Amino acid sequence: MRAIAVTPSAKKVCIIDQPEPNISSPTDVKLRMIEAGVCGTDREICAFEYGTPPAGSEELVIGHESLGEVVEVGAKVTRVKVGDLVVPMVRRPCPHDYCPACRSGRQDFCFTGDFTERGIKQRHGFMAQFVVDDEQYMNPVPNEMRDVAVLVEPLTIAEKALIQVWDVQRRLPWTCPVIPGKAQANCHRAVVLGAGPVGLLGAMALVMNDFDTYVYAREPIPNPKATVLEMIGAKYRSAETHSLESLAAEVGNIDLVYEATGASRLAFDMAKYLGTNGIFIFTGVPGRKGPVEVDTDLMMRNLVLKNQVIFGTVNAGRDAFEASIRDVGIFSKRWPEAVSSLITGRFPMDSYQDLLVGRSRGIKNVIQLN
Numbered sequence: 001m002r003a004i005a006v007t008p009s010a011k012k013v014c015i016i017d018q019p020e021p022n023i024s025s026p027t028d029v030k031l032r033m034i035e036a037g038v039c040g041t042d043r044e045i046c047a048f049e050y051g052t053p054p055a056g057s058e059e060l061v062i063g064h065e066s067l068g069e070v071v072e073v074g075a076k077v078t079r080v081k082v083g084d085l086v087v088p089m090v091r092r093p094c095p096h097d098y099c100p101a102c103r104s105g106r107q108d109f110c111f112t113g114d115f116t117e118r119g120i121k122q123r124h125g126f127m128a129q130f131v132v133d134d135e136q137y138m139n140p141v142p143n144e145m146r147d148v149a150v151l152v153e154p155l156t157i158a159e160k161a162l163i164q165v166w167d168v169q170r171r172l173p174w175t176c177p178v179i180p181g182k183a184q185a186n187c188h189r190a191v192v193l194g195a196g197p198v199g200l201l202g203a204m205a206l207v208m209n210d211f212d213t214y215v216y217a218r219e220p221i222p223n224p225k226a227t228v229l230e231m232i233g234a235k236y237r238s239a240e241t242h243s244l245e246s247l248a249a250e251v252g253n254i255d256l257v258y259e260a261t262g263a264s265r266l267a268f269d270m271a272k273y274l275g276t277n278g279i280f281i282f283t284g285v286p287g288r289k290g291p292v293e294v295d296t297d298l299m300m301r302n303l304v305l306k307n308q309v310i311f312g313t314v315n316a317g318r319d320a321f322e323a324s325i326r327d328v329g330i331f332s333k334r335w336p337e338a339v340s341s342l343i344t345g346r347f348p349m350d351s352y353q354d355l356l357v358g359r360s361r362g363i364k365n366v367i368q369l370n
């Protein structure tokens, strides 16, 4: 079968020929892969910034945002059946008995760092024609979501963040008045930094919860991302025409910031404007570009005097995958045009060079695998 792989030792990205994987345990599931999304992580792996092949292999098959169809199941599989569409999870547990996270199926909170990740760290990914894995990592998706299910994995970032937001904010009286037809965050205001796929999907999740949602990003209007945000009722503010200060003045008390750029300078500048009882979520992974100046006195004063919380979040557990499947379904019923315009192109496997190492363009590009 064909698969898209990097060879870090030779700094090569190419299509390789691999033996088709076979079911080897009674709980294994075999998937015929339909498509995989391309994201910044894949592009960074293809620039050899990270990405580790499995032990004994020079090559790493990449891809972690995917959709597959079950074509074969082991004798003891109960979670899925042949013909089901599934989105597989990405991270696999570390082997250590003393890691309570991995031992309870929460490898997204692995303590040891010895987890593996399909398509990223020591395990082949999903940009291949077939994949075999244990049923516990499979998330079934309704058939009518076939065209949009590739967005499930990238939305899990926001879903895991929101699960934690509700948990953390439960420590204070943060609940909004119950208003018929309005969701639970109807009294709160959120700012999203960045309008890439993570930012746009995060904005959709926030709007769905009735946060008054602003997205702050570089490009001037008009642009396709601002158009998507307008369709869903979020407000786009460009850094070219709005300072963070004017954004903060417009929003009022900023209850939540969802950082989705990986730009640490911008994020720490924004943190100054986080409101009373506010929560700030980091999702980006910046490259190390050297220190920048931060007003630590102001930041510490705000954290203390305004009861603020800052947290980072990575990867996702089953709860976030299930929430994501539910919400991609809701988004595509509520905003069909906005959701379909997130997927800016579907390309054959042979276009991998252009998509993975060429100039980044569009919003979410997808590689068809079969």
Ligand SMILES: [Zn+2]
Pocket: 038, 039, 040, 041, 042, 064, 065, 154
């Ligand atoms: Zn990704």
Ligand SMILES: [Zn+2]
Pocket: 093, 094, 095, 096, 099, 101, 102, 103, 107, 109, 110, 111, 112, 113, 114, 115
């Ligand atoms: Zn672990």
